[in-house]
Amino acid sequence: MQEELVLSRKEGRVGILQLNRPAQLNALNDALMDALGAALLAMEKDDAIGCIILTGSAKAFAAGADISAMQPMTLSDVTRNNFIGRNWETILQVRKPVIAAVAGYALGGGCELAMMCDFIIAADNAKFGQPEIKIGIIPGAGGTQRLPRAVSKSKAMDMVLTGRMMDAQEAERAGLVSRIVPADKLEQEALDAATIIAGMSLPSVIAAKEAVNRAYETTLTEGVRFERRSFHALFATQDQKEGMKAFLEKRKPDFRHE
Numbered sequence: 271m272q273e274e275l276v277l278s279r280k281e282g283r284v285g286i287l288q289l290n291r292p293a294q295l296n297a298l299n300d301a302l303m304d305a306l307g308a309a310l311l312a313m314e315k316d317d318a319i320g321c322i323i324l325t326g327s328a329k330a331f332a333a334g335a336d337i338s339a340m341q342p343m344t345l346s347d348v349t350r351n352n353f354i355g356r357n358w359e360t361i362l363q364v365r366k367p368v369i370a371a372v373a374g375y376a377l378g379g380g381c382e383l384a385m386m387c388d389f390i391i392a393a394d395n396a397k398f399g400q401p402e403i404k405i406g407i408i409p410g411a412g413g414t415q416r417l418p419r420a421v422s423k424s425k426a427m428d429m430v431l432t433g434r435m436m437d438a439q440e441a442e443r444a445g446l447v448s449r450i451v452p453a454d455k456l457e458q459e460a461l462d463a464a465t466i467i468a469g470m471s472l473p474s475v476i477a478a479k480e481a482v483n484r485a486y487e488t489t490l491t492e493g494v495r496f497e498r499r500s501f502h503a504l505f506a507t508q509d510q511k512e513g514m515k516a517f518l519e520k521r522k523p524d525f526r527h528e
C-alpha cells in the first residue's frame with residue numbers, strides 16, 4: 271500500500287499536517303501537493319480547529335519541487351497542466367493561521383511553501399534557500415516575490431542568483447523566521463504557539479490575518495482603511511463583549527468563536 275504523503279492529526283484545537291516523503295527529503299510532487307491541498311481545506315472547514323501547523327521531518331521541511339518529476343516536462347506540459355498554479359496555492363485559500371515549523375532543509379518550492387504560511391518557526395538546524403538557478407530555472411511558486419518582501423532586495427537577489435543557503439540564524443536576522451528553537455523543541459514550541467492562537471476568538475484571528483496580509487497587497491491608506499472596517503466589524507461579535515467583560519472581571523474569556 272502507498273504511504274500517506276501528508277499525515278494529519280489534531281492536538282486540542284490545533285491541526286497538524288506533516289509532509290511525509292522522508293526518503294526524498296519531502297520533495298514536493300503533484301500527488302503530495304494534491305494531498306496537502308485537500309488536507310488544508312478539510313482543516314479549514316473543521317470548526318474544531320483554530321490554527322494549523324505545517325511541518326516536515328527532522329532532516330527536511332521540503333527540499334523543493336520534485337526534480338525527477340520536473341526534468342522531462344516540456345513547456346507544453348507545464349502550460350497545459352498549469353504546473354504550480356493548479357495545486358500549489360491552495361494554502362492561500364485558508365483563512366485560519368498556518369504556522370510553518372521548519373527543521374532541516376526548506377529549499378526551492380519548500381522555502382516558497384514555508385513563505386506562504388503565516389509565520390515560520392525554525393529549528394536551529396533549518397536551512398533556507400532558492401537554489402533553482404543551479405538547475406537552470408528560477409523560483410516558480412512566489413519565491414522571487416515573497417523573499418524580497420521578507421528579507422530585502424539585496425539578500426533576496428543574493429539568494430536567488432547564487433542559490434546559496436541561509437542558516438536559521440541568518441534567516442532570523444533577516445526577518446524570514448519569527449523565532450528559532452532547539453531542534454528537539456520545535457514541535458512543542460509550534461504547538462504552544464498554535465494553541466495560544468487557537469484559543470483566541472476565531473473571527474478576530476481571521477480578521478487579524480487578513481489585515482496583516484493586506485499590508486503586502488495594497489497602499490498604506492487603503493490598508494489602514496481596511497483594518498478600521500474590520501476592527502469596527504468585530505464589535506458585532508459576542509466574543510468582543512465576552513473578551514472585554516472577562517478582562518474587567520479579571521478572569522479568562524470563554525470565547526465561542528461567534
Ligand code: HXC
Nearest residue numbers: 293294295297333334335336337338377378379401410411
Ligand atoms: C527530487 C530530491 C530532491 C528534490 C532531494 N531529493 N531533493 N528528489 N527532488 N528536490 C532526493 C535525492 O535525490 C536523494 O534521493 C534523497 O532525496 C536524499 O537526498 P541527498 O541529495 O542524497 O541528500 P543530501 O546529500 O543530504 O543533500 C540534501 C540536499 C540535496 C542539499 C537538500 O538533496 C539537494 O540539493 N536537493 C535539491 C534541492 C533543490 O535544488 N531544490 C529546488 C528544486 S527546484 P536518492 O534516491 O538518491 O536517495 C524547485 C522549483 C520550484 O523547487 C518551482 C516552484 C515550485
